[in-house]
Amino acid sequence: MSVPMEISVQNVTNGGISHDQTGIVPEPGVASSPAPTMAEDKFLVSVEVSLKPSSTARIEDVKLAVERMLEKRSLSYVDGPIDIPLSDTFLVDNVQRICICDTEEWVGNHDILLFWQVKPLVHVFQLSEEGPSEDLDGDSQLSSFSEWALPAKEFDGMWESLIYESGLKQRLLRYAASALLFTEKGVDPFLVSWNRIILLHGPPGTGKTSLCKALAQKLSIRFSSRYPHCQLVEVNAHSLFSKWFSESGKLVAKLFQKIQDMVEEENNLIFVLIDEVESLAAARKAALSGSEPSDSIRVVNALLTQMDKLKSSPNVIILTTSNITAAIDIAFVDRADIKAYVGPPTLQARYEILRSCLQELLRAGILSSSQDGDHVILLSYAGLKDKLASATTENSQSHWDISKYLLEAAEACEGLSGRSLRKLPFLTHAALVDSKCHDPTKFLRTMINTISRERSEIPE
Ligand SMILES: Nc1ncnc2c1ncn2[C@@H]1O[C@H](COP(=O)(O)OP(=O)(O)OP(=O)(O)O)[C@@H](O)[C@H]1O
Ligand SMILES: [Mg+2]
Numbered sequence: 001m002s003v004p005m006e007i008s009v010q011n012v013t014n015g016g017i018s019h020d021q022t023g024i025v026p027e028p029g030v031a032s033s034p035a036p037t038m039a040e041d042k043f044l045v046s047v048e049v050s051l052k053p054s055s056t057a058r059i060e061d062v063k064l065a066v067e068r069m070l071e072k073r074s075l076s077y078v079d080g081p082i083d084i085p086l087s088d089t090f091l092v093d094n095v096q097r098i099c100i101c102d103t104e105e106w107v108g109n110h111d112i113l114l115f116w117q118v119k120p121l122v123h124v125f126q127l128s129e130e131g132p133s134e135d136l137d138g139d140s141q142l143s144s145f146s147e148w149a150l151p152a153k154e155f156d157g158m159w160e161s162l163i164y165e166s167g168l169k170q171r172l173l174r175y176a177a178s179a180l181l182f183t184e185k186g187v188d189p190f191l192v193s194w195n196r197i198i199l200l201h202g203p204p205g206t207g208k209t210s211l212c213k214a215l216a217q218k219l220s221i222r223f224s225s226r227y228p229h230c231q232l233v234e235v236n237a238h239s240l241f242s243k244w245f246s247e248s249g250k251l252v253a254k255l256f257q258k259i260q261d262m263v264e265e266e267n268n269l270i271f272v273l274i275d276e277v278e279s280l281a282a283a284r285k286a287a288l289s290g291s292e293p294s295d296s297i298r299v300v301n302a303l304l305t306q307m308d309k310l311k312s313s314p315n316v317i318i319l320t321t322s323n324i325t326a327a328i329d330i331a332f333v334d335r336a337d338i339k340a341y342v343g344p345p346t347l348q349a350r351y352e353i354l355r356s357c358l359q360e361l362l363r364a365g366i367l368s369s370s371q372d373g374d375h376v377i378l379l380s381y382a383g384l385k386d387k388l389a390s391a392t393t394e395n396s397q398s399h400w401d402i403s404k405y406l407l408e409a410a411e412a413c414e415g416l417s418g419r420s421l422r423k424l425p426f427l428t429h430a431a432l433v434d435s436k437c438h439d440p441t442k443f444l445r446t447m448i449n450t451i452s453r454e455r456s457e458i459p460e
Helices: 016-022 059-072 089-094 168-184 208-222 245-264 278-288 294-311 347-363 381-390 401-412 418-431 440-456
Strands: 043-051 080-082 095-101 118-125 133-137 142-150 197-201 229-235 268-274 316-322 338-341
Touching (some): 059 089, 168 338, 197 208, 208 268, 229 245, 245 268, 294 316, 347 401, 347 418, 347 440
Parallel strands (some): 197 316, 268 316
Antiparallel strands (some): 080 095, 133 142
C-alpha cells in the first residue's frame, strides 16, 4: 500500500503549465529550487481580473488592456485590489475588480515589490451566477450531489478570507499545479507515482470544507486558459448512506457516470469534493462488523472503485476532508497522496481573522471609524509587531492602541476554531449592554469577556 505523505511540495520546476499559466512559482530560498528570478529575472505575480456580469468583452482583449494599464503603472505591488484608471473607459465598462495576488510569497509581510521587479500574469474571468444545481434522489428528496460552474459567485473572496499559518494555501496551490503539469506532460505513472487526491484533515471548524471549495475556485481562475470550463461536484456522502441503501449503489453509479461524462471533454477541469470521508469509513466498518446492511459496504467499495477509475483521468482533482486527526488508516485515505493538516489558527491567524471581522463592522457602520477625533487604524499583525518593537513607553498611548486590544483578544482566543472566531463579533454585539454603542475600544473589551465565556463553554 502506498504511504500518504504529509504535504511538503516545494521544489516545483519552472516553466510549462504550472508557472507560466498560474504564477505558482518556487519559494525563494528553498535549497534545491531555482532562485526566484523567473522570466526575464522578474518575480511572477498573479493579477486576477474579474469581469462585470454584464461584460461581453473578449478575455484576450481585457487581458491586453490590463497588461498595458499595468505597464503604465509605476507603482508597487502588494496583495489586494487596485484602482482602475477612470480614463480607461474600456476597463471601467468591463471590469469589476483587479486584484494583485501572492506577492507575500516572495517578500513576506514586510517588503514590497516595485513595478520593475515584477512580471504580472493576468488571469481574466467572469463569475458564474448560476448557483448550485442539485440532483434530488427521487423519493428521498435528498440530493446526492451539488454541482457548481466555476469560478462561482458564491465562492468569491473565500480564498482570501481563509487565514492560515504562512504557506499552507500556497503549498496546496503548488501541489495542484504540479499534479496537473505532470499529467499534461504525460509523465509515466508507473515510473513516477502521483495522483490528484488531496485530503485536508483536522479538528472541526478549521475551514477544511471552505478551503477545498476555495482551492477549486482559485485553480479554475489560474488554469482558465488551459481549462475554459471548470466544475465542482460536491458528493453528499450522508445521502449516499441514507436509509434507501438499496438505491445507494445505483446513486453512486449514476453520479460517477455523470462525472465521467464531464471528464471526457478534455477542456473541462473537474473537482470532486467528498466531505467528511470518515462517514464512509464508519459505514464500511459497521458493515464488516455486521451492524449495518451489507449494502453499505457495496456502496463504499463502489465509490472506491469509481475513484480509482477517475484517477486515470488527467483533468480531475479529488478533494476530501476528515475530522479525524489521529492516524487514519482506512482504505479511502490511503488513496490520498497529499494529506495536509489544517489546525486551529495560530496567534497571527487569529489576529488577522478578528481584524477582518472588525474591518467589516467598520465598513458596515456598526462600529465607528473614528475615536476621540482620530481615525481608527487596525494595523496588520506584522505592522503591530514592528510598532510594538519600536514604541517607547512614553508615546505608547496612540491612535493604534485599538490594535493592541485586538492582539489581547487574539491571545485570549487560543484553541478556538476559525469558525468560532468568525462568530465572536456577532456574539459580542449581542452581549453589549448598549447595542447602539459604536465605540471600537468598548467593543473589543466586551469581546474579551465574551471570549472567556465562550471558552468556558467548550466541552472538555
Ligand atoms: N483559518 C480560518 N480563517 C478564516 N476563517 C476560517 C478559518 N477556519 C474556519 N473559518 C471560518 O469557519 C467557517 C467554517 O469552516 P468550514 O465549515 O470550512 O470548516 P470545517 O473544517 O470544514 O469544519 P467541519 O470539520 O466541522 O466540517 C468558514 O465559514 C470560515 O469562514
Ligand atoms: Mg467541513
